[in-house]
Amino acid sequence: MSKIPLEDNFEDIIGKTLRGTGMTDGALEFLTGVPEETIAKLKDGELVEDALLKIASTLGLDAATLLERAKGSWAPEAVELDGLRQFNSPFEDMTVNSYLVWDASSKEAALFDTGADCSAALAAVDEMGLTLKTLFITHTHIDHIMDRERIAAHSPEVLTLVSALEPVASATRFQVGDAFSIGTLRVSTRLTRGHSPGGTTYVVHGLTRPVAVVGDAIFAQSMGGGVISFHDALATNRKEIFSLSDETVLCPGHGPMTTVGEEKAHNPFYPEYK
Secondary structure: OOOOOOOOOHHHHHHHHHHHHOOOHHHHHHHHOOOHHHHHHHHOOOOOHHHHHHHHHHHOOOHHHHHHHHHOOOOOOOOOOOOEEEEEEEEOOEEEEEEEEEOOOOOEEEEEOOOOOOHHHHHHHHHOOOEEEEEEOOOOOHHHHOOHHHHHHHOOOOEEEEEOOOOOOOOEEEOOOOEEEEOOEEEEEEEOOOOOOOOEEEEEEOOOOOEEEEEOOEEOOEEOOOOOOHHHHHHHHHHHOOOOOOOOEEEEOOOOOEEHHHHHHHOOOOHHHO
16 A cells, blocks of 8 residues: 555545535535534544435535545555656645656656655656656646756756646746657646646656646545636546546645546545446
């Protein structure tokens, strides 16, 4: 099992859904019969199992996997894939990920997001004799781009790429659907907006398994908050991420790596796949 803990607890999933749908505790009580006081307990992380099971379907969540998250009985299998490495750095009261992807034949490498501290990723570049050519940005929230200066100091020629829907200074903008390369590897781009305006999922083709760097679109057994649009986040994840093959490795901005198949089976936000 992965050593990085899951990003969200069951109360986070409930809170994201309530905020995203705009449903009040009073409305949820009316629809389910679960008292507001009990709903408040659930939102505070106190497991009241029968109440949890009652509210799940009303919130559009899968009850069995929401309970699974509440009990902490599942975690994704650890991912080991040649050409891919995850780096996890502390940021305030959480941690954030960045990913190094490289082409073994050309030794060309790319970093996806910076995390709060990309020094370990840059050390890996040097240790493996790689050339860092590109920084791909999934979205421009500060925890994902805050160490850009360190990358520029290490690799002055690095090309920073970001969706034109979410521009940031000194980065080259692209249109969703544009494709790029990392040596012989191909990188396609998909819009997974909702958590941010131009949230981008990068799908890497050419390693032994497909890899999708999803930013904060999807987490293991959860998803990013619908800061821009909860409904768009759900819809674009379904269209652009769950349409990938089950073996596709998902590289989220927070928490452990997972796969499309694992999320279909264990993510409560997507009950239709159960």
